[in-house]
Amino acid sequence: MRAIFWGTRGSLPTPLAAETVRKKIVDALVKGAGRNLDTPEKASAFCDEQLSFAEWGTFGGNTACVQIDAGGPDYLVCDLGTGVREFAWSVIRAHGPRQPQTYHVLLSHVHWDHIMGFPFFVPAHIPGNRIRIYSCHDKLEEAIRGQNANPCFPVGFEALRATIEFVPLTPGQPHPIAGTTVTGRPQLHGDDSYGYRIEKDGKSIVYTTDSEHKMENAAEVHGFVDFLRGADLVIFDAMYSLADAMSLKEDWGHSSNVVGVELCQMAGARHLCLFHHEPVFDDQRIQTILEETIRLEEITQVDDRVRISSAYDGLVIEV
Amino acid sequence: MMAAMAGAGAVGAKMECSERLLADSVILLPAGRIDLSNAEAFREILLKAVAAAKAAVILDLSRIEYISSAGLRSLMIASKAGTQRGVKLGVSTMQPIVKEIFTISRFHLVFACFDTVRDAIGKLDPPALSAYDRP
Numbered sequence: 001m002r003a004i005f006w007g008t009r010g011s012l013p014t015p016l017a018a019e020t021v022r023k024k025i026v027d028a029l030v031k032g033a034g035r036n037l038d039t040p041e042k043a044s045a046f047c048d049e050q051l052s053f054a055e056w057g058t059f060g061g062n063t064a065c066v067q068i069d070a071g072g073p074d075y076l077v078c079d080l081g082t083g084v085r086e087f088a089w090s091v092i093r094a095h096g097p098r099q100p101q102t103y104h105v106l107l108s109h110v111h112w113d114h115i116m117g118f119p120f121f122v123p124a125h126i127p128g129n130r131i132r133i134y135s136c137h138d139k140l141e142e143a144i145r146g147q148n149a150n151p152c153f154p155v156g157f158e159a160l161r162a163t164i165e166f167v168p169l170t171p172g173q174p175h176p177i178a179g180t181t182v183t184g185r186p187q188l189h190g191d192d193s194y195g196y197r198i199e200k201d202g203k204s205i206v207y208t209t210d211s212e213h214k215m216e217n218a219a220e221v222h223g224f225v226d227f228l229r230g231a232d233l234v235i236f237d238a239m240y241s242l243a244d245a246m247s248l249k250e251d252w253g254h255s256s257n258v259v260g261v262e263l264c265q266m267a268g269a270r271h272l273c274l275f276h277h278e279p280v281f282d283d284q285r286i287q288t289i290l291e292e293t294i295r296l297e298e299i300t301q302v303d304d305r306v307r308i309s310s311a312y313d314g315l316v317i318e319v
Numbered sequence: 320m321m322a323a324m325a326g327a328g329a330v331g332a333k334m335e336c337s338e339r340l341l342a343d344s345v346i347l348l349p350a351g352r353i354d355l356s357n358a359e360a361f362r363e364i365l366l367k368a369v370a371a372a373k374a375a376v377i378l379d380l381s382r383i384e385y386i387s388s389a390g391l392r393s394l395m396i397a398s399k400a401g402t403q404r405g406v407k408l409g410v411s412t413m414q415p416i417v418k419e420i421f422t423i424s425r426f427h428l429v430f431a432c433f434d435t436v437r438d439a440i441g442k443l444d445p446p447a448l449s450a451y452d453r454p
Contacts, residue, residue, distance in 0.1 A: 214392075215387070215388040215389045215392055216355075216359065216362075216392045221355060241425035242388055242391060242425065242426070243424055243426050243428060243429045244425065246391070246392055246395045247395060247429060256424070257423070258388050258420075258423060258424045259388050262387060262388055293423070295419065295423065296419070296420070296423050299420075300416075300420075
């Protein structure tokens with residue numbers, strides 16, 4: 001399986017401003033001064049070898065949308081944040097607009113940042129496409145329909161020409177979806193959210209965003225550790241610092257890099273991917289959090305190492 | 320590298336911690352690891368110290384080799400209880416790994432951290448310094 005990240009930002013889209021792009025270029029030019037960078041290949045090698053990701057790239061600005069490529073003919077995505085628009089164009093580029101496709105969507109919950117891409121999800125407008133939206137959340141259909149309605153959006157849900165189905169899932173029960181087995185789990189978040197464990201051929205990816213963890217609650221911790229047990233990849237809500245998550249932002253329904261490392265270590269998970277980045281953090285801040293998280297895993301390691309990544313729009317992780 | 324699994328050990332485990340009363344403050348010297356298994360015991364020790372102190376509770380962490388998020392949560396709860404009673408909580412003498420954990424978790428931004436117990440007393444309860452320096 002592969003996880004393809006189309007949207008990784010939490011709460012709201014966070015585009016780069018012109019001044020930020022300019023600063024990256026200026027800093028890179030200064031760093032490259034005196035070097036022979038007169039071809040795209042040399043300049044690209046300079047980026048790879050001399051600049052950090054935050055210096056040459058960006059963690060991105062679209063809200064949550066992660067494609068799970070399980071190798072089958074159907075498409076599977078987690079959440080309908082603004083990243084879903086880019087995902088849709090990638091499919092249309094691959095097959096053309098008139099080739100009908102089946103899309104399976106796992107929705108963690110219906111807060112705005114996780115559904116706001118749907119009104120601009122082009123496949124929903126194309127007859128012949130089939131879109132199945134699954135969730136353990138009981139407000140699934142109400143939220144999606146309500147978003148495509150006046151006065152919030154001029155194109156009503158009834159005008160969408162694809163076949164769209166809403167499929168309730170039962171938490172804790174395995175469901176066959178797009179050639180995988182999907183099991184949902186309730187998470188601690190305002191108005192509820194659900195994590196999904198997606199398994200195929202002995203490989204597993206856990207998509208767990210918008211989830212707070214009360215680490216002093218042993219029963220809750222052990223229950224969640226079981227959910228993550230042996231996962232090949234854990235896509236984890238690391239929006240806040242641990243201190244913020246326990247003080248100013250307690251009960252805001254999000255978690256931290258520190259808790260992500262601890263849960264993955266306890267669960268024997270192989271790869272932790274920090275996700276749902278705080279929109280006020282710039283690229284350098286997220287890069288620093290990534291480096292610190294790698295260091296935390298290193299100084300607290302158990303027998304099996306946990307690989308650490310930080311999600312960015314365009315990242316692909318194979319399991 | 321140390322083995323520092325956050326959930327190691329049975330939940331409800333006790334923890335070793337010596338205590339010294341110093342005028343209006345309490346100095347705590349816990350030892351070992353603080354994780355999910357003993358975070359509750361650690362919290363009780365802290366809350367008891369906060370209730371006993373009038374000025375400050377100072378943690379000498381020189382014998383702590385690891386603290387997990389559950390242990391840090393106990394510190395946060397004790398700090399909030401201290402704020403309600405006008406008792407300050409300070410942390411001192413951290414081992415390098417514990418200091419890194421404080422930095423990575425940003426607890427160094429919300430807790431008063433000191434290099435030595437004496438520095439902590441000097442800042443949080445200056446009248447207790449003479450008692451601390453007395454042989």
